Amino acid sequence: MAYDGAVDEPSPGTRRGAYDKGVRRRREILDRAIEVFAARGAEGTSLRAIGEAIGVSHAALKHYFASREELLIEVYRAAEERSVVEDPPPPDATVVGLMTHAARRNHGVPGLVQLYSTLVAAALEEGHEPSREFFGERFAHLRQLLAERITAEQAAGRIRPDVPPEVAAALIIAASDGLQVQWLLDPAVDIEKSLELLESLLGA
């Protein structure tokens, strides 16, 4: 049942008021952490060092985030959401164009691409269930989203009809991720040219 706004509406000072304050404080911590990570990356920073860098006590951080891993995931999630809001893809973007747009946006925040790589690498290791769950779901969601766009583009005659949408979706995401890594190691690697090649190959 959808919440209709009439029941259980709490006044400030009640539990809901404290809850709202907690949500705001958590958001403030995330906002500051995003700035730190965008500039410095994630490596070698304990929860304590993160707290010092953003001027929040270790105890307060532990109150809002169960672990360093959980904080890093939330930083990544919040930063990605923010960048999508600030710089949304053009409404007529093609399926590969969506990835190209995101890659171009990421050029401006290499710290977040590093954070992404660090978290994905952690997700592949034993004992990192939060990262594993977050990226497992994220990739599955993204594959589904792109597969639907591919099907739509096929119907519109823009993508070859013999391309299996799920198989192509995994390929496009993989290409975008892998190219960003190569570009960070060698700025001469041209992400957009390689993605444009893939787009033209997929074209009907």
Next chain:
Amino acid sequence: MAYDGAVDEPSPGTRRGAYDKGVRRRREILDRAIEVFAARGAEGTSLRAIGEAIGVSHAALKHYFASREELLIEVYRAAEERSVVEDPPPPDATVVGLMTHAARRNHGVPGLVQLYSTLVAAALEEGHEPSREFFGERFAHLRQLLAERITAEQAAGRIRPDVPPEVAAALIIAASDGLQVQWLLDPAVDIEKSLELLESLLGA
């Protein structure tokens, strides 16, 4: 000038003999470390913990490897060389076939794919010059190798003549890397199908 085997050939017990012994010991340590990483991955293992797992003193490890990062890079390099020797690609492999073959081989050693991801993520961070140098050179070498194969396949009429070799080489490597990550997080992702799609799209 090439070494002709006639000059400065040392007998055992001389400096060269001690050097050979050191090379052998270093190789033994790497061989055992490969087994540990193939089974357990790299995360959270200090140089000391690695020494304990393979029964080598911390001092001995420090003698052969300047840092944990250097040991991990050498483990990855040695494991990759070994797997190529044990299971070389078929001589008539296409350029995408080379990547498919490597991906299939990696299926058997997920610990090494994890190690690869961990080291690549580290290479993107500040203060990891050895990883940065190793992977920067490795990607550059691989792109050049694949670009040459693409040019040859174009000459043989197997790859579309309008595909820029360097741009396609970066794309193929990125796709292979990214697909292995998605597969480790979700075994339903079919690396070979996505690489076969890319191969058929590139086909003349």
